[in-house]
Amino acid sequence: GLELLGKHSQIPELLAYFTADNRQYLVQEFIEGDTLEQELDNQGIFTENQIISLLEDLLPVLDFVHQNQVIHRDIKPENIIRRASDNKLVLVDFGASKQVQRTSMSVTGTVIGSAAYCAPEQAMGKPQYGSDLY
Numbered sequence: 001g002l003e004l005l006g007k008h009s010q011i012p013e014l015l016a017y018f019t020a021d022n023r024q025y026l027v028q029e030f031i032e033g034d035t036l037e038q039e040l041d042n043q044g045i046f047t048e049n050q051i052i053s054l055l056e057d058l059l060p061v062l063d064f065v066h067q068n069q070v071i072h073r074d075i076k077p078e079n080i081i082r083r084a085s086d087n088k089l090v091l092v093d094f095g096a097s098k099q100v101q102r103t104s105m106s107v108t109g110t111v112i113g114s115a116a117y118c119a120p121e122q123a124m125g126k127p128q129y130g131s132d133l134y
Contacts, residue, residue, distance in 0.1 A: 010061045010090045033084040036077035057089045066129045076117040
């Protein structure tokens with residue numbers, strides 16, 4: 001799915017991808033910074049204001065991903081990096097992402113994602129765009 005996404009400043013650039021030994025490899029731009037998981041570990045739970053600013057920063061990125069008919073399917077604190085250079089949030093790890101065919105939205109597929117953050121419909125193998133918001 002990542003190679004089909006247009007360029008966005010808050011998504012790592014895909015530099016190359018190849019298959020070797022029946023495994024797929026993605027070579028992506030390195031994003032310098034801490035993940036939100038590290039921030040949570042260091043400072044404890046976020047305040048309401050921190051969460052609002054986080055959503056204001058991240059929701060346009062998700063909108064961009066969804067406009068390109070891609071569902072990320074594994075959004076969680078460890079897949080969001082606060083870029084050191086400009087403090088912007090960068091959405092990483094599109095390894096589980098899925099390109100949506102209009103017909104496949106209702107078809108049950110493979111269950112992918114992290115249990116603690118997985119939307120119920122995604123857990124049943126039917127991810128929707130809204131599953132990324134869950």
